[in-house]
Amino acid sequence: MIRRDCTFDDAPAWAIIPQVAHARLAGRLAEMLDVGRFPLLATPQLRPVLLDAVRRHDDGWxxxxxxxxxDPQSGAPRQFTEMLPGELRPIWLRSIVGVGTTNPLGGHIVARHFAALLGHHLASLPEASSERKRGELFAGRLDPLAAAYLAEWQETSPRLAGEAELPDHCLRFLQAMDYLSLWLCCHERPEPLDLEIDGTATRFTSPEPGHVVADPWPARQSSWACEARGQVMPAGQYRCNGELAAARSRPVTLSWRFTPQ
Known part of the structure; x- marks a missing residue:
């Protein structure tokens, strides 16, 4: 989940956004893009496959x-960046298989998405560390899984499979939508974001909370709105999971309005 600083009854608080909600937001953002400007979304056979992968890439959570x-040190609920590697591995695997079972190309790009995240993590670890060895063993599972899903997709979609670079483009699209959704969810007033979406460079800025300006304008409509649902709870130093579960909380809906420059 994502833990975001906010206020609750005029006191410091956290907004808690489930990873699944973040991924659904990423899918909604992708749906709003103008098919005339983003070639990946203009292909009828590819669009639903790609949107499905973006929308469900975190279902394992x-x-x-x-x-x-x-977190016993901070007393805060652990968010996705604070998870232990041994906890993340089965979550990632559930996400990959959950998508790949019905969407082989989606399973391929989701597997590569998590393999890339794993690679960044492993590069930060000492070569001889036990955690790096465990991570490398898991990477050894992801690569053949991604290859198997790719082969399945190539067999069932021979026309699209003839475009050798298409899976790479789809992976980058998933990564861009994931990043944009995280940018929205993690901070109330984020710093400007420069993002390349399907070959088009776009800058996103937030002049005020809940308002996002995109330049150049990437959508079909003249403006659009989206949201993510979670809960808000008082910030504090909680001593155990039971205290977190018992904390006074209420549902919250984070919403954003996108407009052109």
Whole structure:
């Protein structure tokens, strides 16, 4: 889940956004893009496959999201960047298989998405560390899984499979939508974001909370709105998971309005 600073009854608080909700937001953002400007979305056979992968790429978090886990050092609920590697691996694997079972190309790009995240993490670890060795073993599972999903997709979609670079473009699209959604969810007033979406460079700025300006304008409509649902709870130093579960909280909907420059 994502933990975002906010206020609750005029006191410091956290907005808690499930990873699944973040991924659904990423899918909604992708749906709003102008098919005339983004070639990947203009292909009828590819568009639903790609949107499905973006929308469901974090479904493996579904069993985990409802149960907040306290960080014993900070007393805060642990967010996705603070998870232990041994906790992330089964979550990622569930996400990959969940998509790939019905969407082989989606399973391929989701597997590569998590393989890239894993690679960044492994590069920060000492070569001889036990955690790096465990991570490398897991990477050894992801590569053949991604290859198997790719082969399945190539067999069932021979016309699209003839475009050798298409899976790479789809991966970058997923990564861009993931990043844009995280940019929205993680901070109330984020710094400007320069993002390349399907070969088009776009700058996103937030002049005020909940308002996003995009330049050049990437959508079909003249403006659009989107949201993510979660909960808000008082910030504090919680001592155990039970205290987190018992904390006074209420549902919250984070919303954004996108407009042109």
């Amino acid at each position: 579904a069993p985990w999201d409802p149960y907040l886990q306290v």
